[in-house]
Amino acid sequence: MADGDTVLSCGSGKLDSMAVTFDIGSLLDSDPAYWEGRPFVRGKRVTVQRIAIAHARGESASQIADDYDLELAEVHAALTYYFVNKDQIDADVAAYDAETERIATAKS
DSSP: OOTTOOEEEETTEEEEOOOOOOOGGGTEEOOTTSGGGOOEETTSSOBHHHHHHHHHTTOOHHHHHHHHTOOHHHHHHHHHHHHHTHHHHHHHHHHHHHHHHHHHHHHO
16 A cells, blocks of 8 residues: 555455546536536436435435436436536526516516
8 A cells, every 4th residue: 555545444444445536527418509508417308407406405316316317326426516516506596596586577
């Protein structure tokens, strides 16, 4: 084991950790032609915003995966993206909600 390697405690023994790298971009996509460029789960019609909103309502990652026919890894990738970009996505959701309210009020 080299200096700086992480050792994980595992019961009474020790387990050397190995570096695992995974690009969440392989699970998510963004295209200006779809959903105004909002990020979405690749190959699915589910945006990161939709997953973030479900999570904010208190749904677990497993529930979201079941509700939207997603793999759990896809939900976790979307939530990771959301938390890294939380301020921007929350602002987009607030702007959408405000516009929806404005249109509903104008029709009344």
